[in-house]
Amino acid sequence: MSRKINAVVAGAGRVGFEAVKRLRGYGHDVTVVEPDQQRCDAVADEYVATVICGDASDPDVLEQAGIENADVVGALTGDSGVNLAVCVLAREFDEEIRTVARIDANSQERYGEFVDEVVFPERAGGRAATNEMLAGGVETLEDVTGDLDITMVRVEEGAPAANRALSDVRFPAGTLVISNDDGQRIAGPDTTLEPGRRYIVAVEPGVADEVVNLLRG
Amino acid sequence: MSSHGERSPEAELGLLDATMIGMGAMIGAGIFVLTGLAAKTAGPAALLVFVLNGVVTTFTGLSYAELASAIPKSGGGYAFVNEVFGDLVSFLMGWMLWFAYMIAGALYALGFAPNFVELVHVYFSGTVPPPEQVAAVTITGLALGSVVLLVLLNAVSTAASGSAETIFTATKVLILVVFVYFGATAAEFSTAEFQPLFPGDHTPVDILPAMGLTFIAFEGYDLITTVTEEVENPRKNIPRAIFISLAATVLVYLAVVGVAIGTLGATELGEAGETGIAAAAGNFMPTFPVVGGGEAVIVFGAVFSTLTALNAVVIASSRVAFSMGRDGRLLPSFGHIHHRFGTPAVAIVASAVVMVGSVAFVPIRQVGNLSSLFFLLSFVVVNASVIRLRRQRPNLNRPFEMPLYPVAPVAGIGLNMILGLFIDLTTWLMGLGWLLLGVVTFYGLRRFKRGTEGDADTGPTENVTTPAGDAPEGQ
Structure with a gap:
C-alpha cells in the first residue's frame, strides 16, 4: 500500500497555502481550490499543487478537484460556514474521506461533530506570541x-x-x-x-x- | 556520526539546465545512430524526415507544455496521465513510457558499442580491427558492459544525474558545430546534390517509416518534465525549455543531416548505418593537433553522446518506475529509496534487467522501432489527456494555455497514429506483447494488494508523520 496521500485543500489564503506547502514537502499530492485568480497564480508560481479556480462549496468545482479519489480534505478558507459546507459536501462524494475544517472562533468547537477534526489557527498563533512575550522560560518546542x-x-x-x-x-x-x-x-x-x-x-x-x-x- | 545527513540534496535547475536536459536526450544518440539508418530507408529525403518529425512533435510539445504548467509533478507524461485517467490507463501509460526509455537505453548501448570500437580502431588500427570486422558477440558484450556500468553508477550514487547534463550537452553540440562547419566549407559540399529527393526506387511514402524509426530522436521533452520540480520558476521555464530545446534540436539536425548527405551522399550514408556520421566526417575533417584525424573527434562525439544519452534514459526509466511504485502501481519496493545509497535502487536495477535483455536479444533496427512506437503511443495518450482535462476540469488553472486548441492535440493524436501505422508488424507484435504483460501485471498486483490490504488497515490513521507544529489542539 502506498503511503502517499491525496489531499484537497480548499482556500489558498495564509493558512491554506502554508498547509499546502507542508503537505507537498512530505511528498503528498495536493489539489487546491481557490476562488481568487491572484491567489491561484501565486500558488501556481510556487509549483506545489494543481489549482482549480473556483468556489469549493460548489459541487461541480469540488468534483473537478478530484474529491472522489482524495484521502483527506482540508477546508481552510477564512469562512467557517464555507468550510463546514465543503466538508459535508466532500462526505457526500466519498464517505471514507477524512475531513478537517478551519474554524474562526473557540465557540465553534461543536463543528467537530460534523467533521473529523477542527483547526483553530488563531490559538496556535496566540500561543506562539505568548511564548515570545514571556521571553524564554517555558517554551513549547514547535514554536522555537x-x-x-x-x-x-x-x-x-x-x-x-x-x-x-x-x-x-x-x-x-x-x-x-x-x-x-x-x-x-x-x-x-x-x-x-x-x-x-x-x-x-x-x-x-x-x-x-x-x-x-x-x-x- | 551517521545520524547526520551526508548526501547533498538536489540542485536547482535554471532555464538553461532544463533546456539542456531536453536537448541532451534528443541530440545524443538520435543523430549519431539514426541518421545512417534513416538515409538507408528514405534516401536524400532523410532531411525531410527530421523536419517533418519536428513539426509532428511540436503538437505534442504544446500538450506537454500545457500539462506541465498546470500539474506540478515530476514524472513526465506518466504523472500527467495519472492525474487525468483511471487506474488501468494510467498504469499502461507508465508501463509504456517505462519500456520506451528502457528500450531507448538498449538503442543507445547498441549505438555506443560500434562507435567505441571505431574510436579505438582509429588510434590502434594495428591491433583493433574496424567495427565491421569485429565479431557481433564483442559488440553486444560492449553494449551490455556500458549498460551495467551506468546502472551501477546510478544505483550507488546520485551524482551522475542532473547538473552534469549541461556540460555534456554543450560538448555534444560543440562537436556537431565543428562537424557542420568543416562539412559546409568542404569541397565535397559545394558540389552537393540533393536533387532528386527521391532517386531510383525511393518514393515519398518511404519518408513515413523513416519518420517512425527516427521519432525517438525527439522524445527529449518528456525528460524535461520528469524533473519539473527541481526547475526554478517552472510554470514559465518548463514551456520555454520545451520549445527552445525542440527548435534548437531541429536546427542542429537539419545542419548535421544536410552536411552528411551533402558530403557523403545518401547511399553511402545508409550503408554506414549507425556509424554514418563518423563515416561522413572521415571524408572532409582536417587533422587536428594532439587528437589526430578529424574523424576521431566525431567518433568521440558519437561515443560520448550515446553514453550520456544512455545515462539520461537510465535515470528517466527508473524515475518512471519510482513514481509508479510511489503511486502503488508497481510493487511498493519500486518506490523506495535505498537506505544506504539514497537512490531508487530497485527501480534502477529492474529497468536494467529489461535493458540488458533488449540489448542481448533484439537487433538494433527493431530496438529503434520499438522505442519509437512506444513514444508515439504514449504521446497519443498525453494529447488525449489535454482534451479530457479541458472538458472535465474547465476551472483548472492553466498558466500556459496552448494556442489552436483543439486543433493541436487532435493533430498530435492523428499524426502520431499515422506514424505508428508505418512501423512494421513484428514491432507491433512485440509491443502488444509488452502491453499484454502490463495488463496481466496490473490485475495481478491488484489481487496481491487486496490480499495485503487487511493488514495495512490495522495501523491507526494518525500515524502519518506528525509535524511538530501540529500538536493536538485541545489542551
Whole structure:
C-alpha cells in the first residue's frame, strides 16, 4: 500500500497555502481550490499543487478537484460556514474521506461533530506570541524552530531503513535523528530503527520527503 | 556520526539546465545512430524526415507544455496521465513510457558499442580491427558492459544525474558545430546534390517509416518534465525549455543531416548505418593537433553522446518506475529509496534487467522501432489527456494555455497514429506483447494488494508523520 496521500485543500489564503506547502514537502499530492485568480497564480508560481479556480462549496468545482479519489480534505478558507459546507459536501462524494475544517472562533468547537477534526489557527498563533512575550522560560518546542521541522516519525514495517542501525543508513544532508525509540535517550550510530517505534527527527523542509520515504516506505 | 545527513540534496535547475536536459536526450544518440539508418530507408529525403518529425512533435510539445504548467509533478507524461485517467490507463501509460526509455537505453548501448570500437580502431588500427570486422558477440558484450556500468553508477550514487547534463550537452553540440562547419566549407559540399529527393526506387511514402524509426530522436521533452520540480520558476521555464530545446534540436539536425548527405551522399550514408556520421566526417575533417584525424573527434562525439544519452534514459526509466511504485502501481519496493545509497535502487536495477535483455536479444533496427512506437503511443495518450482535462476540469488553472486548441492535440493524436501505422508488424507484435504483460501485471498486483490490504488497515490513521507544529489542539 502506498503511503502517499491525496489531499484537497480548499482556500489558498495564509493558512491554506502554508498547509499546502507542508503537505507537498512530505511528498503528498495536493489539489487546491481557490476562488481568487491572484491567489491561484501565486500558488501556481510556487509549483506545489494543481489549482482549480473556483468556489469549493460548489459541487461541480469540488468534483473537478478530484474529491472522489482524495484521502483527506482540508477546508481552510477564512469562512467557517464555507468550510463546514465543503466538508459535508466532500462526505457526500466519498464517505471514507477524512475531513478537517478551519474554524474562526473557540465557540465553534461543536463543528467537530460534523467533521473529523477542527483547526483553530488563531490559538496556535496566540500561543506562539505568548511564548515570545514571556521571553524564554517555558517554551513549547514547535514554536522555537524556524524552517526546521522537529518531527515524530513512526518507523513502518518494511520501510527501507526499518530494522537497520543508524550507521547503516545514509540520510540526506539536513537530517538529524535526535532521540532513540520513544525518546528516552539521544540516538547514536548503533541505535536501531525498529518498526512500530517513534523517533524524533529534525529535518530541513527540502529533504523531508526523502526522510519520510526511508522511514515509512 | 551517521545520524547526520551526508548526501547533498538536489540542485536547482535554471532555464538553461532544463533546456539542456531536453536537448541532451534528443541530440545524443538520435543523430549519431539514426541518421545512417534513416538515409538507408528514405534516401536524400532523410532531411525531410527530421523536419517533418519536428513539426509532428511540436503538437505534442504544446500538450506537454500545457500539462506541465498546470500539474506540478515530476514524472513526465506518466504523472500527467495519472492525474487525468483511471487506474488501468494510467498504469499502461507508465508501463509504456517505462519500456520506451528502457528500450531507448538498449538503442543507445547498441549505438555506443560500434562507435567505441571505431574510436579505438582509429588510434590502434594495428591491433583493433574496424567495427565491421569485429565479431557481433564483442559488440553486444560492449553494449551490455556500458549498460551495467551506468546502472551501477546510478544505483550507488546520485551524482551522475542532473547538473552534469549541461556540460555534456554543450560538448555534444560543440562537436556537431565543428562537424557542420568543416562539412559546409568542404569541397565535397559545394558540389552537393540533393536533387532528386527521391532517386531510383525511393518514393515519398518511404519518408513515413523513416519518420517512425527516427521519432525517438525527439522524445527529449518528456525528460524535461520528469524533473519539473527541481526547475526554478517552472510554470514559465518548463514551456520555454520545451520549445527552445525542440527548435534548437531541429536546427542542429537539419545542419548535421544536410552536411552528411551533402558530403557523403545518401547511399553511402545508409550503408554506414549507425556509424554514418563518423563515416561522413572521415571524408572532409582536417587533422587536428594532439587528437589526430578529424574523424576521431566525431567518433568521440558519437561515443560520448550515446553514453550520456544512455545515462539520461537510465535515470528517466527508473524515475518512471519510482513514481509508479510511489503511486502503488508497481510493487511498493519500486518506490523506495535505498537506505544506504539514497537512490531508487530497485527501480534502477529492474529497468536494467529489461535493458540488458533488449540489448542481448533484439537487433538494433527493431530496438529503434520499438522505442519509437512506444513514444508515439504514449504521446497519443498525453494529447488525449489535454482534451479530457479541458472538458472535465474547465476551472483548472492553466498558466500556459496552448494556442489552436483543439486543433493541436487532435493533430498530435492523428499524426502520431499515422506514424505508428508505418512501423512494421513484428514491432507491433512485440509491443502488444509488452502491453499484454502490463495488463496481466496490473490485475495481478491488484489481487496481491487486496490480499495485503487487511493488514495495512490495522495501523491507526494518525500515524502519518506528525509535524511538530501540529500538536493536538485541545489542551
